[in-house]
Amino acid sequence: MRKDNLTIPWDKVRFVADLHIHSNYSRATSQEMTPRRLNEYAKMKGIKVMGTGDFTHPLYLKELEEALEKAPDGFYCLKDDPQGTRFCLSAEISNIFSWHGKTHRIHMVIIVSDLKEAQTIQAHLKRLGNVSSDGRPIFGFPAKDLVRIVRESSDNFLVIPAHIWTPWFSLFGAKSGFDSIEECFEEETEHIYALETGLSSDPPMNWMWSALDRFTLVSNSDAHSPQKIGREANCFSCELDLEAMFQAIREPQKGFLGTIEFFPEEGKYHWDGHRLCGVALSPKETIRLGGLCPKCGKPLTVGVMHRVLELSDRDESTVPDGALPFEHLIPLSEVLQEALGVKSFSKRVRQEYERIVKEIAPEIDVLCRIPIETLKGVLSERLIQGILNMREGRVDIMPGHDGEYGIISLYGSDSKDVKKTAIKKKGNKKAHQKTLF
Ligand SMILES: [Zn+2]
Ligand SMILES: [Zn+2]
Numbered sequence: 323m324r325k326d327n328l329t330i331p332w333d334k335v336r337f338v339a340d341l342h343i344h345s346n347y348s349r350a351t352s353q354e355m356t357p358r359r360l361n362e363y364a365k366m367k368g369i370k371v372m373g374t375g376d377f378t379h380p381l382y383l384k385e386l387e388e389a390l391e392k393a394p395d396g397f398y399c400l401k402d403d404p405q406g407t408r409f410c411l412s413a414e415i416s417n418i419f420s421w422h423g424k425t426h427r428i429h430m431v432i433i434v435s436d437l438k439e440a441q442t443i444q445a446h447l448k449r450l451g452n453v454s455s456d457g458r459p460i461f462g463f464p465a466k467d468l469v470r471i472v473r474e475s476s477d478n479f480l481v482i483p484a485h486i487w488t489p490w491f492s493l494f495g496a497k498s499g500f501d502s503i504e505e506c507f508e509e510e511t512e513h514i515y516a517l518e519t520g521l522s523s524d525p526p527m528n529w530m531w532s533a534l535d536r537f538t539l540v541s542n543s544d545a546h547s548p549q550k551i552g553r554e555a556n557c558f559s560c561e562l563d564l565e566a567m568f569q570a571i572r573e574p575q576k577g578f579l580g581t582i583e584f585f586p587e588e589g590k591y592h593w594d595g596h597r598l599c600g601v602a603l604s605p606k607e608t609i610r611l612g613g614l615c616p617k618c619g620k621p622l623t624v625g626v627m628h629r630v631l632e633l634s635d636r637d638e639s640t641v642p643d644g645a646l647p648f649e650h651l652i653p654l655s656e657v658l659q660e661a662l663g664v665k666s667f668s669k670r671v672r673q674e675y676e677r678i679v680k681e682i683a684p685e686i687d688v689l690c691r692i693p694i695e696t697l698k699g700v701l702s703e704r705l706i707q708g709i710l711n712m713r714e715g716r717v718d719i720m721p722g723h724d725g726e727y728g729i730i731s732l733y734g735s736d737s738k739d740v741k742k743t744a745i746k747k748k749g750n751k752k753a754h755q756k757t758l759f
Contacts, residue, residue: 522589
């Protein structure tokens with residue numbers, strides 16, 4: 323299969339799911355991250371299934387119990403909107419632990435099928451640390467113990483290492499990760515079926531390492547505000563049913579079609595660099611400089627691309643058997659901002675966004691699904707051109723580094739924001755990877 327054939331077959335997509343977000347009980351999150359607001363925003367986005375996030379937090383779990391009820395399909399829904407957004411119980415845990423003499427910091431997403439199981443896990447975790455201080459609690463036990471705890475508390479669960487490449491808090495992160503999944507999870511490895519690629523990496527980057535072939539590569543938004551849900555998500559062709567979704571994640575041929583992705587260069591840790599020094603470097607440049615910042619002389623924060631190259635055993639053109647389709651997406655609010663030539667999510671952007679999702683279709687459908695011909699006449703020519711450029715991957719990007727998001731431009735030279743050093747994509751998913759090395 324060629325990479326350019328790997329686009330999502332939208333006619334087969336039955337639902338889109340975003341399984342990793344945070345509630346208003348997590349640090350630095352919007353007050354709007356509540357079941358009710360998520361229910362509404364997910365509809366505007368075109369997402370049918372949302373992870374609740376943060377079920378480990380006692381007050382949030384209480385809120386979920388009050389607001390939600392079980393639907394016949396095994397998901398939860400708002401009591402007063404039984405046809406609305408589906409929810410599954412998800413949470414993210416931060417494990418900071420010493421393992422064979424080295425400190426590791428790993429984030430993991432856990433998803434269970436029932437409120438009772440969520441309560442059991444919360445009660446168990448409460449004995450091991452503080453579950454109330456943060457929606458994403460921190461524990462000092464090894465990551466593999468979390469798999470065991472979830473396994474012993476739930477009949478039907480998923481444990482998914484989160485944003486596996488980010489430098490500071492992830493399974494393979496340059497700062498405190500591991501060099502193999504077995505080293506981290508040992509005998510619990512067999513219970514891991516999926517890996518979350520995170521905003522700064524996309525499936526082709528993960529295909530470069532054969533050790534990941536047997537895992538389903540999932541993508542979620544990790545959103546802290548409702549505007550950001552669905553910026554990465556998963557597309558399913560199975561029926562809308564919790565058990566079917568779990569099965570499809572474990573065995574993609576049962577209905578996991580592929581993922582919606584950020585352009586990985588837009589992620590905060592794609593390249594290497596120092597944010598405060600204003601230094602962004604490709605992995606090749608970092609190596610040439612001996613890993614030290616040309617401005618301050620201290621070690622650079624090594625990003626995701628660099629770390630992928632360190633662990634990978636294939637070149638960037640490899641498409642393994644079983645590789646799933648994916649599509650790069652830029653949130654509609656960002657496309658609108660650039661089309662309208664404004665810097666932020668202004669009133670004008672908000673009004674236009676609301677008009678589009680109300681009058682035409684939910685955001686993901688407008689961005690990915692609806693034929694361009696159909697959009698003509700209802701959207702401005704400039705906006706349509708932006709959407710087309712996004713769909714075909716014709717964008718310029720100044721890569722993200724050391725916690726700073728990348729800057730993306732859909733309109734090439736008209737944009738003043740993107741520096742001359744930006745990577746020019748030509749609409750060929752393969753071409754951009756070449757320019758990185
Ligand atoms: Zn995380
Ligand atoms: Zn520096």
